[in-house]
Amino acid sequence: MGAASSSVSKIAREAGVSPATIYVYYKNKVDLLVSTYIQIKQNFSPALLKDFNDQLPIRDIFKHVWFNMFEHITNNLEYFKFVEQFSNSPYSSLVNKEAVEQYFDPLSKVLQTGIEQKIIKNVHPDILKAFMYYPIAVLANPSLCQDFELNAENIETAFTLAWDAIKR
Amino acid sequence: MGAASSSVSKIAREAGVSPATIYVYYKNKVDLLVSTYIQIKQNFSPALLKDFNDQLPIRDIFKHVWFNMFEHITNNLEYFKFVEQFSNSPYSSLVNKEAVEQYFDPLSKVLQTGIEQKIIKNVHPDILKAFMYYPIAVLANPSLCQDFELNAENIETAFTLAWDAIKR
Amino acid sequence: MGAASSSVSKIAREAGVSPATIYVYYKNKVDLLVSTYIQIKQNFSPALLKDFNDQLPIRDIFKHVWFNMFEHITNNLEYFKFVEQFSNSPYSSLVNKEAVEQYFDPLSKVLQTGIEQKIIKNVHPDILKAFMYYPIAVLANPSLCQDFELNAENIETAFTLAWDAIKR
Amino acid sequence: MGAASSSVSKIAREAGVSPATIYVYYKNKVDLLVSTYIQIKQNFSPALLKDFNDQLPIRDIFKHVWFNMFEHITNNLEYFKFVEQFSNSPYSSLVNKEAVEQYFDPLSKVLQTGIEQKIIKNVHPDILKAFMYYPIAVLANPSLCQDFELNAENIETAFTLAWDAIKR
DNA sequence: GATGAATGAGCCTTCATTCAT
DNA sequence: GATGAATGAAGGCTCATTCAT
Numbered sequence: 109m110g111a112a113s114s115s116v117s118k119i120a121r122e123a124g125v126s127p128a129t130i131y132v133y134y135k136n137k138v139d140l141l142v143s144t145y146i147q148i149k150q151n152f153s154p155a156l157l158k159d160f161n162d163q164l165p166i167r168d169i170f171k172h173v174w175f176n177m178f179e180h181i182t183n184n185l186e187y188f189k190f191v192e193q194f195s196n197s198p199y200s201s202l203v204n205k206e207a208v209e210q211y212f213d214p215l216s217k218v219l220q221t222g223i224e225q226k227i228i229k230n231v232h233p234d235i236l237k238a239f240m241y242y243p244i245a246v247l248a249n250p251s252l253c254q255d256f257e258l259n260a261e262n263i264e265t266a267f268t269l270a271w272d273a274i275k276r
Numbered sequence: 277m278g279a280a281s282s283s284v285s286k287i288a289r290e291a292g293v294s295p296a297t298i299y300v301y302y303k304n305k306v307d308l309l310v311s312t313y314i315q316i317k318q319n320f321s322p323a324l325l326k327d328f329n330d331q332l333p334i335r336d337i338f339k340h341v342w343f344n345m346f347e348h349i350t351n352n353l354e355y356f357k358f359v360e361q362f363s364n365s366p367y368s369s370l371v372n373k374e375a376v377e378q379y380f381d382p383l384s385k386v387l388q389t390g391i392e393q394k395i396i397k398n399v400h401p402d403i404l405k406a407f408m409y410y411p412i413a414v415l416a417n418p419s420l421c422q423d424f425e426l427n428a429e430n431i432e433t434a435f436t437l438a439w440d441a442i443k444r
Numbered sequence: 445m446g447a448a449s450s451s452v453s454k455i456a457r458e459a460g461v462s463p464a465t466i467y468v469y470y471k472n473k474v475d476l477l478v479s480t481y482i483q484i485k486q487n488f489s490p491a492l493l494k495d496f497n498d499q500l501p502i503r504d505i506f507k508h509v510w511f512n513m514f515e516h517i518t519n520n521l522e523y524f525k526f527v528e529q530f531s532n533s534p535y536s537s538l539v540n541k542e543a544v545e546q547y548f549d550p551l552s553k554v555l556q557t558g559i560e561q562k563i564i565k566n567v568h569p570d571i572l573k574a575f576m577y578y579p580i581a582v583l584a585n586p587s588l589c590q591d592f593e594l595n596a597e598n599i600e601t602a603f604t605l606a607w608d609a610i611k612r
Numbered sequence: 613m614g615a616a617s618s619s620v621s622k623i624a625r626e627a628g629v630s631p632a633t634i635y636v637y638y639k640n641k642v643d644l645l646v647s648t649y650i651q652i653k654q655n656f657s658p659a660l661l662k663d664f665n666d667q668l669p670i671r672d673i674f675k676h677v678w679f680n681m682f683e684h685i686t687n688n689l690e691y692f693k694f695v696e697q698f699s700n701s702p703y704s705s706l707v708n709k710e711a712v713e714q715y716f717d718p719l720s721k722v723l724q725t726g727i728e729q730k731i732i733k734n735v736h737p738d739i740l741k742a743f744m745y746y747p748i749a750v751l752a753n754p755s756l757c758q759d760f761e762l763n764a765e766n767i768e769t770a771f772t773l774a775w776d777a778i779k780r
Numbered sequence: 781g782a783t784g785a786a787t788g789a790g791c792c793t794t795c796a797t798t799c800a801t
Numbered sequence: 802g803a804t805g806a807a808t809g810a811a812g813g814c815t816c817a818t819t820c821a822t
C-alpha cells in the first residue's frame with residue numbers, strides 16, 4: 109500500500125542498478141528505507157531555511173519558511189510522499205527523532221523567541237507545529253486536496269490562518 | 277510498509293474465516309481495502325456527529341465535534357491509522373470522494389453558515405479543513421506526537437488555535 | 445555441499461508440486477528437513493527388525509539385523525545418504541534423539557541381554573554401536589567404498605569382524 | 613547444510629582477504645573445496661604417523677596410530693567435520709582417491725605385513741579400514757556421541773574392540 | 781598480486797488468488 | 802456460502818563470480 113512500499117527490485121530498477129547492488133550499500137530493506145528517510149529529511153532542512161534571516165519580524169520569518177516549504181514540497185512531491193508514508197509506518201520508530209529534529213533547530217529557536225516576546229502563544233511546541241506545518245502537508249498534497257489551487261494568493265491566505273492560529 | 281498492508285491471510289485469520297471466504301464477499305484485495313476504507317469513514321461520521329446540535333453557537337458546535345473526533349480517534353487508533361495510510365496510498369484515487377464527503381455534510385453546512393454569518397473566514401473549504409481537522413490527526417497520533425499528552429486541557433488549548441485560525 | 449542440501453525448489457520439483465505447496469505442509473525448510481529425517485528413521489526401524497526373533501542365539505539375531513541393514517541401505521541409498529548428511533549437519537541438534545533411538549529399542553535390549561549373559565563385552569553402548577552398525581554405513585556407501593563388492597560372502601566376512609569386535 | 617557449506621565471502625572474511633582474492637588462487641569454489649580437502653588430508657597424515665615405528669609389534673603400531681588419530685581429530689574438529697561432510701558430498705568424486713590414499717601408505721603396509729604374518733584377518737582392506745578407522749570417526753564426533761567420554765580408558769577399550777575385529 | 785564494486789542467478793518464503801468440494 | 806489445497810508470481814536477500822583498477 110503506497111509508493112514507498114515499493115519493492116527493492118523496483119527501487120533498484122529506478123536507480124538503474126541490480127537489486128543485489130542495493131545490498132552492497134544497505135544492510136537490508138529497512139536500512140535502505142530508514143537511511144533514505146533521514147537523507148530526505150536532511151535535504152528538507154536547507155530548502156526550508158533558504159534565505160533564512162532571523163533579524164526579520166517573526167511573522168515574516170514564518171511566512172518566508174512557509175513559502176519555502178510549499179515550493180520544496182511541490183517540487184519534490186515524490187520525496188514528500190515517501191516521508192509521509194514512512195512517518196505513518198512502523199519503521200518510523202527506528203529513527204532517532206531528536207537527531208532529525210535538530211536539522212530544524214533554527215525554526216524551533218524562532219518559535220521559542222516568539223513565545224518569549226509574547227508574540228506567539230505559550231503552548232506545547234507540538235501544538236504549534238501541528239498548525240504551522242501540517243496544514244501545508246495537506247494543502248500541498250494533490251491527492252488530498254485536488255481542487256485547491258496552489259497559487260501564491262491561496263498560499264498566502266492559508267498562511268494567514270496559520271499565523272492567526274499561533275499568534276497571541 | 278504499515279499495518280494496513282496486512283496480507284489477506286492475516287486479515288482472514290483475524291476475522292476467523294478462511295482466506296478463500298474473503299473472495300466470496302470481495303472481488304479482490306483492492307476491493308477489500310477500498311470497501312474497508314469506506315466502511316470506516318461511514319462509521320466515523322456518526323461518532324463525530326454524536327450529540328450534534330446545530331442550534332448552538334458555531335464555535336460550540338465545532339468544539340463539540342473537535343472533542344468527539346479526539347475521542348473517536350483515540351478509541352479507534354488502528355482504524356484511524358488504516359485511514360491515514362490508505363489516504364496516502366494510490367488506492368485512494370479509487371474512492372468516490374464526494375460520496376465519502378457527504379457523510380460529513382452537516383459539518384460542511386455549519387462551515388457554510390459560519391462564513392455567511394461572517395464568523396468564519398471566507399476562504400476555500402479545503403483551507404478551513406486543513407486547520408480544523410488535520411491538526412487533530414497529528415496530535416492524536418501517538419507515533420507523531422509521543423510527548424504530547426492527550427488530556428482535556430491540551431485538547432482544549434489546541435482547539436483555541438484551530439478556532440483562531442478559522443474565525444474572522 | 446551434498447544432495448540433502450538440495451533447494452526447496454528442487455525438492456518440490458521432484459515431488460511434482462510447486463515450491464509454495466511445500467509451505468502448506470511444512471513451516472520452513474528446516475522443518476521439512478527435520479521431519480524428513482525423522483520419517484526416514486522411522487522407516488528404517490521396521491526394515492532392520494524384519495523377521496526379528498529374539499529367541500534366536502544372540503549372534504544370529506545380530507547377523508540377521510546386519511543383513512537386513514545392508515539390504516535396506518542398498519535399496520534406499522538416497523535416503524541413507526540424506527540421513528548421513530543430516531546427521532553431520534547442525535540441524536541434527538534439533539532432533540529429539542531419544543525419540544528416534546526408541547525405534548531401535550529391541551536392538552538395544554538384545555545388546556543388554558548379551559552383556560548380561562557375558563556374551564558381549566561390557567562396554568559403553570556407543571562403543572558397541574560404533575562397531576556393530578557404523579562399519580555397515582561405510583561398506584554400504586558406494587562413494588566411500590567403490591571397489592568393495594556387496595555380495596553375500598563379503599557381507600558375511602564383514603559381520604565376522606563386527607562380531608569379533610563386540611563378543612567377549 | 614553443514615559448516616563446510618560456508619560461503620566464499622565468509623571463507624574470505626575468516627582468511628582476512630577479499631572474496632575476489634580467493635579467485636586469484638582458486639579457479640572456483642569447487643576448486644577451493646577440493647584443494648582444501650586434499651590439504652587437510654595431507655595434514656592428517658603426519659599427525660597419524662607421529663612417532664611411527666614399524667619395528668614395534670603390529671598391535672602396538674595400530675594402538676599408537678589409533679591414539680594419534682583420536683588426539684588429532686579432537687584437536688581439529690572443524691577440519692575433521694569438513695572432511696566428513698566433503699566425503700559425503702558429490703564433490704568427493706572429483707578427488708583422485710589413490711593420490712590421497714598414498715599419504716597413508718605406511719599404514720597400508722603395516723596391514724599388509726600383518727596379513728602376511730597371519731596376525732590380521734586376510735580380508736578386503738576396505739573391511740579392515742571400516743573397523744580400524746571408522747569407529748573412531750563416530751566416537752570422536754561429539755554430535756554423534758554426546759555422552760561418550762573421550763578419556764584414555766574409553767579410547768583404550770574401544771581399541772580393544774577394533775583389534776579384536778581385525779586380528780585373526 | 782589484491783581488491784572494491786557490481787551483478788545474474790538462485791534461494792527461501794509469502795502473497796493474492798483460484799477451484800474443486 | 803464456506804473452505805482446504807494448491808500455486809504463479811513476486812519479494813527480500815545471498816552467493817559465486819567477474820572485472821576494472
